[in-house]
Amino acid sequence: MEDLGLREETMIINMGPQHPSTHGVLRMVLALDGEYVVSCRPVIGYLHTGIEKNTEYRTWQQGVTFVTRADYLSPFFNETAYCLAVERLLGIEAPPRAQVIRVMVMELNRIASHLVWLATTGLELGAISMMLYGLREREEILRIFEMVTGLRLNHAYVRVGGLSMDLPDGAVDRVRAFLKLMPGRIHEYQELLSGSPIWRQRTVGIGSVSPEDMLALGVTGPMMRAAGVSWDLRKEEPYCGYETYDFEVPLREAGDCFARYEVRLEEMRQSLRIVEQCLDRLTPGPWVRTASAIPWSTSSTSWRSRWRP
Amino acid sequence: MPVQRLPGTRLGGTDGPGVDEEQEARRGVLLTTLGRAVAWARKNSMWPATFGLACCAIEMMATGAADYDLSRWGMEIFRASPRQADLMIVAGRVSQKMGPVLRRIYDQMPEPKWVISMGVCASTGGMFNNYGLIQGVDTIVPVDIYVPGCPPRPEMLMYGILRLHAKVQREARIK
Amino acid sequence: MDTPALAQRLAQRFPEVLEARGEVTITVEADELAQALLHLRDEPDLSFRFLSDVTCTDWPGLDPRYWLAYHLLSTEHRQRVRVKVGLPPEPDPPRVASAVPLFPTANWLEREVFDFYGVVFEGHPDLRRIEMPEDWVGHPLRKDHPLAGVNTQYKGAFIPPPDRRGL
Numbered sequence: 001m002e003d004l005g006l007r008e009e010t011m012i013i014n015m016g017p018q019h020p021s022t023h024g025v026l027r028m029v030l031a032l033d034g035e036y037v038v039s040c041r042p043v044i045g046y047l048h049t050g051i052e053k054n055t056e057y058r059t060w061q062q063g064v065t066f067v068t069r070a071d072y073l074s075p076f077f078n079e080t081a082y083c084l085a086v087e088r089l090l091g092i093e094a095p096p097r098a099q100v101i102r103v104m105v106m107e108l109n110r111i112a113s114h115l116v117w118l119a120t121t122g123l124e125l126g127a128i129s130m131m132l133y134g135l136r137e138r139e140e141i142l143r144i145f146e147m148v149t150g151l152r153l154n155h156a157y158v159r160v161g162g163l164s165m166d167l168p169d170g171a172v173d174r175v176r177a178f179l180k181l182m183p184g185r186i187h188e189y190q191e192l193l194s195g196s197p198i199w200r201q202r203t204v205g206i207g208s209v210s211p212e213d214m215l216a217l218g219v220t221g222p223m224m225r226a227a228g229v230s231w232d233l234r235k236e237e238p239y240c241g242y243e244t245y246d247f248e249v250p251l252r253e254a255g256d257c258f259a260r261y262e263v264r265l266e267e268m269r270q271s272l273r274i275v276e277q278c279l280d281r282l283t284p285g286p287w288v289r290t291a292s293a294i295p296w297s298t299s300s301t302s303w304r305s306r307w308r309p
Numbered sequence: 310m311p312v313q314r315l316p317g318t319r320l321g322g323t324d325g326p327g328v329d330e331e332q333e334a335r336r337g338v339l340l341t342t343l344g345r346a347v348a349w350a351r352k353n354s355m356w357p358a359t360f361g362l363a364c365c366a367i368e369m370m371a372t373g374a375a376d377y378d379l380s381r382w383g384m385e386i387f388r389a390s391p392r393q394a395d396l397m398i399v400a401g402r403v404s405q406k407m408g409p410v411l412r413r414i415y416d417q418m419p420e421p422k423w424v425i426s427m428g429v430c431a432s433t434g435g436m437f438n439n440y441g442l443i444q445g446v447d448t449i450v451p452v453d454i455y456v457p458g459c460p461p462r463p464e465m466l467m468y469g470i471l472r473l474h475a476k477v478q479r480e481a482r483i484k
Numbered sequence: 485m486d487t488p489a490l491a492q493r494l495a496q497r498f499p500e501v502l503e504a505r506g507e508v509t510i511t512v513e514a515d516e517l518a519q520a521l522l523h524l525r526d527e528p529d530l531s532f533r534f535l536s537d538v539t540c541t542d543w544p545g546l547d548p549r550y551w552l553a554y555h556l557l558s559t560e561h562r563q564r565v566r567v568k569v570g571l572p573p574e575p576d577p578p579r580v581a582s583a584v585p586l587f588p589t590a591n592w593l594e595r596e597v598f599d600f601y602g603v604v605f606e607g608h609p610d611l612r613r614i615e616m617p618e619d620w621v622g623h624p625l626r627k628d629h630p631l632a633g634v635n636t637q638y639k640g641a642f643i644p645p646p647d648r649r650g651l
Contacts, residue, residue, distance in 0.1 A: 017410055025362060025407060045615035046407045047363060050441030053624060053631055065436070072364035088505055116367070119374075135374035142371075153364050153460055215534050215559070218589035231559050406617045438632050440624045441616075 079158035098162035104278035107271040162288030203257035227255030358394030362401030365428040372463040402430035532556035538593035549573040582608040600625035
């Protein structure tokens with residue numbers, strides 16, 4: 001390089017916050033050396049919504065409406081996590097039917113969320129057909145959600161003490177039809193992508209993180225399991241009766257993009273297994289605790305109304 | 310000044326000189342003003358810029374995907390660069406930090422340009438009436454169509470887009 | 485080791501250990517925080533090597549006014565523990581030692597607490613606002629900060645509070 005009279009220098013490029021491949025608004029200040037990224041400084045906060053401040057002015061039950069919009073791809077998980085926390089504070093538990101339905105909608109939600117991931121990743125890597133397939137199957141799940149909750153996104157369906165309403169007539173048949181459809185479709189994605197040289201070149205060995213780094217940087221979920229760390233809250237700290245369901249936690253060792261892709265595909269299959277068990281367990285019964293079991297005054301339980309400095 | 314009709318003006322027919330308008334019209338030629346023709350072209354080749362921000366962005370993606378198929382109106386190409394786009398769909402909540410960015414992207418779009426405010430958060434701040442969000446994107450950029458809903462269904466977004474098409478057709482002037 | 489056993493084990497080292505609703509909480513003084521976190525991370529039978537959250541609450545009019553909470557997780561022993569630190573209302577801003585040397589992930593979490601509550605973490609490598617714009621004034625999650633009725637800080641526009649918006 002020196003002989004040719006060229007200098008090595010890095011180029012600073014600003015990527016985002018409005019960039020087609022950020023999906024969500026993230027800005028990255030990249031230092032590039034040719035095509036290699038030397039350093040990356042992420043800038044976040046372009047979607048800071050102030051949900052915490054708003055919920056201070058609301059009742060506990062109203063809080064569900066806010067947290068469901070926190071991660072709009074997995075609303076049921078947000079709602080359930082929030083409701084479990086409030087229920088632990090109150091010392092109550094949702095009735096068994098509500099627990100089973102919670103698990104069912106959460107696992108369907110997991111599939112929908114993974115499908116968006118798969119679809120957009122496919123779009124980024126040039127597999128545009130994957131985008132169409134992924135969102136097509138997601139629509140099937142959204143139709144089930146709409147039937148059950150009345151909304152496609154932001155359901156506010158899981159409430160403190162149970163659910164906002166019971167499953168409607170025909171919902172079980174609809175889920176069963178989906179369970180018949182989906183395994184073939186997941187197989188289709190795998191056939192389409194796993195062997196594709198383009199897909200493999202852009203995922204195998206890319207972005208690998210070691211298990212130690214994952215722990216130090218606070219990474220969890222499928223990313224951690226793709227690095228060989230078996231840590232799944234459904235197994236380690238079960239909630240909503242997950243310990244009684246029969247499913248496996250998929251693990252890979254490599255920790256790269258391809259391992260994460262494989263883990264997520266396998267997780268979708270395991271979710272289907274759990275949903276099937278949920279359907280078999282649905283027995284008639286109450287889906288929400290009676291109002292007397294939830295010990296708060298009817299007027300307002302917000303922080304403001306109780307606050308006496 | 311009254312318009313004078315010149316007999317025998319050639320209007321683009323292939324029959325050689327001496328064809329008048331009456332004869333052309335009978336052969337199926339459409340007469341219109343230039344403004345209307347331009348508006349028609351604009352309406353039917355609208356290119357949206359991606360400005361997905363939150364939940365509404367997911368519904369916007371769903372609108373573009375196979376089930377709802379925005380390409381029926383020639384709009385499936387969401388342009389990555391604002392320089393190539395003439396419609397900005399502000400889909401989702403606009404935070405204080407995003408406001409200047411949004412305005413800059415709007416300024417980068419070439420004229421003529423339109424803005425759809427998708428969802429209540431973009432239109433008024435919605436349920437998030439707090440310090441973090443800009444309470445209505447119309448305080449930053451001029452908005453043509455407001456689509457209510459939290460989030461709006463794909464059908465609602467498509468209806469909003471069709472209303473915008475009608476508006477663009479009505480404008481019928483070159484600016 | 486189940487939760488009561490963990491609470492007993494921690495009581496050997498820390499004077500204030502509280503076990504409630506199946507969760508263990510340790511309260512330490514601000515100047516002992518780094519030592520406490522180091523102990524929790526490096527003792528082999530504890531090994532809380534995963535910092536899942538750093539957060540804060542604001543109690544205006546009380547002393548201590550700010551309560552920092554560090555949520556730690558041990559994947560080896562399947563245990564969680566919460567470390568709480570109280571910070572007085574004076575001086576403003578409150579100061580505490582940073583946990584970044586022990587847990588790299590504390591970098592962003594502490595920036596968030598600084599952004600929303602104005603707690604200054606001494607020894608943090610890059611203490612800037614993370615969620616709000618860099619030129620923002622105030623710390624929005626403090627209880628004396630209004631919910632709405634603030635300037636947008638963009639071209640002089642103003643967000644009226646909900647009751648004055650005429651909706």
